[in-house]
Amino acid sequence: MISLTQFKRWVTVIAxxxxxxxxxxxxxxxxxxxxxxxxxxxxxxxxxxxxxTQAISHGIEEKDWPLVAKLAALIADHPTPPLGEKVRILTxxxxxxxxxxxxxxxxxxAATAIQKAADKEDGPGVIAAFGxxxxxxxxxxxxxxxxxxxxxxGKQ
Ligand code: HEC
Numbered sequence: 001m002i003s004l005t006q007f008k009r010w011v012t013v014i015a016x017x018x019x020x021x022x023x024x025x026x027x028x029x030x031x032x033x034x035x036x037x038x039x040x041x042x043x044x045x046x047x048x049x050x051x052x053t054q055a056i057s058h059g060i061e062e063k064d065w066p067l068v069a070k071l072a073a074l075i076a077d078h079p080t081p082p083l084g085e086k087v088r089i090l091t092x093x094x095x096x097x098x099x100x101x102x103x104x105x106x107x108x109x110a111a112t113a114i115q116k117a118a119d120k121e122d123g124p125g126v127i128a129a130f131g132x133x134x135x136x137x138x139x140x141x142x143x144x145x146x147x148x149x150x151x152x153x154g155k156q
Pocket of ligand 1: 050103107145
């Protein structure tokens with residue numbers, strides 16, 4: 001017998017998976033390969049986000065708007081972990097899954113705004129959207145990074 005709490009948790013996970021699956025659209029096609037070590041694929045996705053974010057900052061200094069637009073599009077369209085890992089993450093997040101996804105959407109929306117501003121060579125617009133994106137990265141890290149490290153890697 002599963003308890004009512006467990007049942008509710010699974011309903012949430014399934015509902016969130018359906019929402020994620022539809023929201024992600026082409027996500028499966030862009031899946032990142034499972035990593036050989038024990039790190040989550042999510043971590044490698046994050047490392048790419050970080051690399052691209054730093055490159056955008058450099059691109060802003062150089063006023064290289066085509067490069068900024070290209071990098072922002074990579075962030076807006078970042079890959080998602082393979083299905084098995086997605087389920088692990090959603091199961092762990094439970095009722096927080098939607099909030100987590102919401103923060104990711106905020107970061108992606110800001111990245112799209114960077115791209116649009118860069119396409120117009122609108123420097124101040126790029127910088128404003130870049131600030132919003134960094135705030136979204138930070139908001140998610142503040143809420144979830146330490147709990148993820150503890151849960152998935154056993155770090156205190
Ligand atoms: C929806 C939540 C969320 C958003 C949005 C998010 N992150 Fe993360 N980030 C995480 C989590 C969770 C981890 C811990 C993952 C792990 O260690 O497996 C992490 C870890 C990281 C790390 C550390 C990677 C390592 O090697 O340990 C970097 C760097 C990073 N994120 C950069 C970014 C950048 C840049 C953005 C914005 C463009 C961003 N993140 C947006 C959730 C998020």
